[in-house]
Amino acid sequence: MGPSKGASLQIFVAIFILALASPLTFASDPSPLQDFCVAINDPKGSVFVNGKFCKDTKLAKADDFYxxxxxxxxxxxxxxxxxxxxxxxxxxxxxxxxxxxxxxxxxxxxxxxxxxxxxxxxxxxxxxxxxxxxxxxxxxxxxxxxxxxxxxxxxxxxxxxxxxxxxxxxxxxxxxxxxxxxxxxxxxxxxxxxxxxxxFGSNPSINADILAKAFNLDRKMVKNLQSKF
The missing domain is CATH 2.60.120.10 (Jelly Rolls)
Structure with a gap:
């Protein structure tokens, strides 16, 4: 006997929530939960949102958006x-x-x-x-x-x-x-x-033997390319 209708719904909801929680579902930055957040460097008296401190919204001015x-x-x-x-x-x-x-x-x-x-x-x-x-x-x-x-x-x-x-x-x-x-x-x-x-321009450089094998190139050619970057 298969799962009941209620159980099937619970499984569907659980899968749906997991899908929403997965970072793979995001095609852009997370949506804000406020009108705006003007980024500032001063943490004093500021709110921290999505990796940056926010200016007090009452202090926002047109130049912040210009x-x-x-x-x-x-x-x-x-x-x-x-x-x-x-x-x-x-x-x-x-x-x-x-x-x-x-x-x-x-x-x-x-x-x-x-x-x-x-x-x-x-x-x-x-x-x-x-x-x-x-x-x-x-x-x-x-x-x-x-x-x-x-x-x-x-x-x-x-x-x-x-x-x-x-x-x-x-x-x-x-x-x-x-x-x-x-x-x-x-x-x-x-x-x-x-x-x-x-x-070819990483710091420090990727081992030339690795790049030679990856790109099917002569090691000298790899070193030459690295010197250009």
């Missing part, structure tokens, strides 16, 4: 020819507990790249304002399938949480085409792991 400067073009004189300007809780304390942030990404010219990276705590939605970008992300093991697209101004694309993704400027070579995009992220502090930097 930022200006994402219209300013930045210098892109680096190896990749791109620059990311973040707007997260570090730049706007009013973002704390809201589970959102954004970035401006600039690509100096044709061939400039925002290299393969991941955001451990956030999905990302990107919109192109200027230029033409070849973008994509790679699915997890065992498929490791590349999903990619060419984006033009006004186009939007989503990168799922924690998957390796990139953007590459493929604008007109002769015109040395500049590109810019904005992206929203589902965390107040999504963080970023740039794959090549993490693997």
């Amino acid at each position: 930022f200006s400067g994402l219209h300013i073009r930045k210098t892109t004189s680096n190896t990749f020819g791109s620059i990311v300007t973040p707007l997260n809780v570090a730049q706007m304390p009013g973002l704390h507990t809201l589970g959102i942030s954004m970035v401006r990404i600039e690509y100096a010219s044709n061939g400039s790249l925002n290299p393969p990276h991941t955001h451990p705590r956030a999905s990302e939605i990107l919109v192109v304002l200027e230029g033409i970008l070849h973008i994509g992300f790679v699915t997890s093991n065992p498929d490791n399938r590349l999903i990619y697209k060419v984006l033009y101004p006004g186009d939007v694309f989503v990168f799922p949480v924690d998957l390796i993704h990139f953007q590459y400027n493929i604008g007109n070579v002769e015109k040395n085409t500049y590109a810019v995009a904005f992206a929203g992220l589902s965390s107040e502090n999504p963080w970023v792991i740039t794959i090549a930097n993490a693997v």
